[in-house]
Amino acid sequence: MFDPEKFVNESIEKLKTDIDGTAIIACSGGVDSTVAAVLVARAIGDRLYGVHVDTGYMRKNESKEVAELLRDMGVNLQVAEAAEEFSKELEGAVEPEAKRKAIGHTFIRIFDRYAKDIDAKYLVQGTIAPDWIESGGDLRDVIKSHHNVGALPKDMNLKLVEPLRDLYKDEVRKVGRYLGISISEKQPFPGPGLAIRIIGEPTLEKAEIVREACFIVEEELELAAKEGKMELPWQYFAVLTPIQTVGVQGDVRAYGYTVCVRAVQSIDGMTAAYSKIPHEVLEKISIRITNTMPDKINRVVYDITNKPPGTIEWE
Amino acid sequence: MKIFVVDNGGQWTHREWRVLKYLDVETEIIPNTTPFEDLDVDGLILSGGAPRIGEEALMLGNSGDYLDKAEFPIMGICVGAQFMALYYGGTAGPATVPEFGKTSVIIEEENELFEGVISPFQVWESHNDEVKIMPDTFKNFAHSKDCAHQAFAHKEKPFYGVQFHPEVEHTEYGEDIFKNFIKICAKYKK
Known part of the structure; x- marks a missing residue:
């Protein structure tokens, strides 16, 4: 050992x-x-x-x-x-x-x-x-x-x-x-940061969107784990995709971006299984992201890919 | 007990080293170009790797030389296993259905390498190629839904091949398979 x-x-x-x-x-x-x-x-x-x-x-x-x-x-x-x-x-x-x-x-x-x-x-x-x-x-x-x-x-x-x-x-x-380091359990965060959680060209404006989405995913999953609804994933975050889709908000057509939620279980990051998050928790995340940034995001999807064939971060 | 890991450029070569280290084996990762004469070991792992068995088997360096000369056990993993079958006259090439990630393996026949492993069991895969025809000198003893040759052994020599990856966390009984291989190495230890 x-x-x-x-x-x-x-x-x-x-x-x-x-x-x-x-x-x-x-x-x-x-x-x-x-x-x-x-x-x-x-x-x-x-x-x-x-x-x-x-x-x-x-x-x-x-x-x-x-x-x-x-x-x-x-x-x-x-x-x-x-x-x-x-x-x-x-x-x-x-x-x-x-x-x-x-x-x-x-x-x-x-x-x-x-x-x-x-x-x-x-x-x-x-x-x-x-x-x-x-x-x-x-x-x-x-x-x-x-x-x-x-x-x-x-x-x-x-x-x-x-x-x-x-x-x-x-x-x-x-x-x-x-060594008595208090943050030893903190989830991994890649060095390039949110720049690789924005698919396509990163801009500081897009960073604002994915930063808020990551914050919501972290807060909701940590709460759900604390309430015993699920095990806290090994790594969990949001990805801002360049896919725009049609939505309807207040009887008006919307055309906004799609956010993907990613959460995995792993030990060492070399293999990973996607987290089986309860639907009620996913739904809460989806509603909160789309209501927090209605003019930017009108669709939320969940990534159900293991590693391999996927990797944990999208880029 | 000293078992080295021959590096064929795999994502999980270093995991093989870690599993052996955790099992108190003296281990090192060595380039596959290491001359056989420089090896003073009780066993070898031929790791998986990026080379494609069809066109790039030469990139597996001295692996053939190890098989020719070794009097100790060798376990090939993924491309390491495919190389073994190819070297002994079988054929290997692009998989009919490549497998990535979670798969279920079914054991067909008992083997020392799988002692204590209960069939079917969940393994993690990552392969574009596979063994097509097993050489006569080898016996296949496990398969998955999409791949006929998941585990095989030489009929006389202590050489084993597994297509899946026993070294990763998500494979069930992975550590047991390594422990069994270490036991086999112990039997041959001079």
Whole structure:
């Protein structure tokens, strides 16, 4: 079995020898990068500087909450407000790989700037096994270029340190619990954020729609799980599709976008089964999304695909 | 106990490594170009992977050499299993019905590899190709609705092939199948 205590002790020893100067860590506020931050801080102390990037494609209130949480945990954190920079890079990016590469390159450009300021040589990332597996290379096919692996620029100056590379999410959570990290159970959220939950070209306007839809899906499913109506899925969110359909609202024709709800059960993200959400809960989500954004959304569908053949996120 | 995983570029190669590690086996993921002479192991897993068995069997590197020379057990998974059947004179090619995700497997005949597994059982699949004709030296012992060759074994050597993926969480009895393979390796251990 996996022994988090042994993993932590061995990792700290290795990090002490691997990092001989100052390092910055890319903190999204998710489980992986938070666990990596605490682990590396235990090894090199105040030589570690955290950078959280607000890409403009984060969830509701996320960047603010993440910054508070990481500072509470003693991470020396800077927040990069980069919504405009990302939005510009994503102009005209439609194909998922093009989006992921644009996002990966923008992240590194920002980290490079911060690294120069503090003369850091190392970039710590919370990369886990599925990130590099799905990013492909040699014999392995590229399923999706994760922003922290396959979407990195070839000419980057910073040396990568990835202490969680051989772990899956369930193991990272075990390490997180062992280290006393309060957000160890938080659901996964991809680095490219809401930009890959908007099918087609992402815009900040569309980000507003999918952000609200994700918020509703999260709130309703967490409530239903708390009330014992269902098991909380492993990952659950909304996708904004470019499909427009005809509706009728107040005796008037509507022509709005379609939102898809996605929720899956998994252990490690490498296989997944779609969640069997009770119909009453799905219905509540559908009514709330269409009534909250009546001029944008008039249809809600549920994704019933397992992985494989689907992946968890749509892009 | 030392069992290495030969990497044929699968999405779940690293999962095979994880399952073995959890079962206290000494394990490493190795490139399929590793010379046989460099292997000091009690067993091998030939992983699945992206190469298509019809046109790209050569991408499976030294896998044939391992089958020629090994005196220890080998378990092929997905394309690793297809390669095994092909190498011993069977045929493999595009599946009549490719299977992705959840499938039910029916055991036709008892086998050491499936000891304790109750038929039918739920497995997770991900294959475009399949074994078409089983070589005479092999015995097939499980199938699914759409795929006749889900599990097979060499009649004399300790070589096994499974089309489905025992290494992923959603496959029932996956860990048991690995435990059985480890037991078989233990029997052959010198």
